[in-house]
Amino acid sequence: MPPIPESKPYRIGRSRTGLGLFATKPIKKGTKIIRYFGPLLDAHNEKHDAIENKYLFQINKRWTIDGSIRKNIARYINHSCKPNAESDVNVRKRKVIIRAIKKIEPGDEINYDYGTEYFKAFLKPIGCKCDACEKKRAKKAAEAKAERDADKAKSKNGKASSTKTKKTKGAVADKVKTKAKTAADKAKSKTTKSKTTKSKTTKTKAANGKAAGNSKASTKTKAVTKTNTVSKAKSSSKSSSKAKSSSKASPKATASARATVSKAKAKQAKRPATSKRARKA
Numbered sequence: 001m002p003p004i005p006e007s008k009p010y011r012i013g014r015s016r017t018g019l020g021l022f023a024t025k026p027i028k029k030g031t032k033i034i035r036y037f038g039p040l041l042d043a044h045n046e047k048h049d050a051i052e053n054k055y056l057f058q059i060n061k062r063w064t065i066d067g068s069i070r071k072n073i074a075r076y077i078n079h080s081c082k083p084n085a086e087s088d089v090n091v092r093k094r095k096v097i098i099r100a101i102k103k104i105e106p107g108d109e110i111n112y113d114y115g116t117e118y119f120k121a122f123l124k125p126i127g128c129k130c131d132a133c134e135k136k137r138a139k140k141a142a143e144a145k146a147e148r149d150a151d152k153a154k155s156k157n158g159k160a161s162s163t164k165t166k167k168t169k170g171a172v173a174d175k176v177k178t179k180a181k182t183a184a185d186k187a188k189s190k191t192t193k194s195k196t197t198k199s200k201t202t203k204t205k206a207a208n209g210k211a212a213g214n215s216k217a218s219t220k221t222k223a224v225t226k227t228n229t230v231s232k233a234k235s236s237s238k239s240s241s242k243a244k245s246s247s248k249a250s251p252k253a254t255a256s257a258r259a260t261v262s263k264a265k266a267k268q269a270k271r272p273a274t275s276k277r278a279r280k281a
Contacts, residue, residue, distance in 0.1 A: 009024055009027055010023055010034065010073075010110060016129050017078055020076055021034075021073070021109065021110045023107065027104040029101065030099065033100055034097075035095065035096065036057055036087065037095075038055070039065075039069070041065070042063065043061065043062045043063070043064070048064075053066070057096055065094075077111060079118070079128065080130040081130055082130070082132035083101070085099060085100050085101055085110055085111065085112045086098070086101050086112050087099075
């Protein structure tokens with residue numbers, strides 16, 4: 001690291017991108033800070049045109065300063081998209097001076113814009129790490145985080161609302177189910193009542209039919225008993241008539257019986273009486 005005189009208002013220090021140039025004293029706006037110098041490279045020279053490094057500072061299409069030498073302290077100045085200094089190019093003298101474009105406080109890093117070509121070739125692929133870009137990235141990251149948090153909160157609220165809606169839907173469904181169940185129970189009770197009433201009516205009809213049948217049977221039995229009684233009465237009347245007839249014929253029978261008895265007695269009287277001795281002899 002090359003020595004820097006104490007009279008100079010800058011120092012080499014550690015930066016975000018490596019080494020950088022920092023102010024040690026207040027630097028006013030418009031102050032010439034340092035010169036960017038090195039050997040001049042001619043584009044018409046093939047050897048010069050073949051040299052490539054990150055410290056080449058192009059003055060015009062032909063001349064380029066090779067600032068890779070260690071004495072060139074200005075090579076430690078880093079790029080910034082919002083710089084506090086700029087490169088003042090003198091094409092006729094082929095000189096480049098770094099000049100402050102705003103007030104620089106002690107401890108601030110000195111930086112300038114390298115240009116679009118250098119930015120596209122070297123910085124864009126890896127990403128610019130200047131304070132402005134870092135602030136932009138931090139802001140974008142904070143916004144993205146806020147959006148993620150908002151999305152998470154929305155998703156949580158959506159889940160909560162969905163659960164609430166599900167609960168409400170479940171409650172409504174339960175109410176509908178209970179109503180349907182009660183309606184079904186009522187319908188069932190109505191059907192059972194109608195069935196019971198129908199069964200009662202059928203039973204009453206059957207009972208009435210049975211009673212009618214019983215009444216018919218009783219009437220039939222009564223008619224049969226009447227016929228039986230009538231036939232019995234007729235038979236009894238016939239037997240009584242026979243008895244009467246027999247009673248009427250009984251005196252004749254008695255007379256005949258008397259005649260037979262008298263005839264028997266007469267026969268016994270005609271027979272001779274024999275003694276016991278005669279029978280023994």
